[in-house]
Amino acid sequence: MNKAFTKEEDGSTAPQRLDDLPISPHPNHVTPRGLAQLQARAETLEADIARLRSTADDPEALYPLAVAERDLRYVAARLGTAILVAPPEGDYPSVQFGAAVDVVDEDGKTTTYTIVGEDEADPAKGLIAAASPLARALLESQLGDVVEWPRPSGTVELEVTAIRKRAE
Structure with a gap:
């Protein structure tokens, strides 16, 4: 296993926590479809994490687990700041979000x-x-x-x- 993904001080194979992905400074406006995609991505990542944790004795699963956990932190942060922008009831009078x-x-x-x-x-x-x-x-x-x-x-x-x- 690559030393970059182990705790060198104690020699264990527990993965280091990966740095979080950068979060945009812009308001997190989402369309209904975009919100649904984020929610689906969170569910997929949660399932991946559960599967990878069930194989915790496999050192090859440590890095993919760390990646999935990092990605879930990102998606959870994006869901937590999501501002849903629903389309207007009628026509768009000008170009707008969505x-x-x-x-x-x-x-x-x-x-x-x-x-x-x-x-x-x-x-x-x-x-x-x-x-x-x-x-x-x-x-x-x-x-x-x-x-x-x-x-x-x-x-x-x-x-x-x-x-x-x-x-x-």
Whole structure:
């Protein structure tokens, strides 16, 4: 077993507690789907921890157990600070948290982004964190507005062509 995961002072194989994952300084706004994902992740981690603890005599389980415990501390902290933002009853009057937004870039390419919480963000799927530069550029814009998205390679102009509730 790697010495990094043992208590050197007494030679035991009890895992050292891993440092906690960093917590964002931004408000922890979550969509209903994002909250459900966090809750499901907590349940999965609790089950993983129970399974790994049942194999406590296996030194190979010590590091995965420490990782699962660290991850559960993170998820529990995120659940404890979650601020649920439910979608509006009617249409979105402007781009807001939870909205799906269609934009057209300078080259005529249409893309859909949904503004979500940090733990739900997945840019490859068009799910962008509310604190991201793109989301900050889009927030509060209205249909037909052209917004400037600052990027390292230069500013991109995006025209808002649709604002709607996220498809479930």
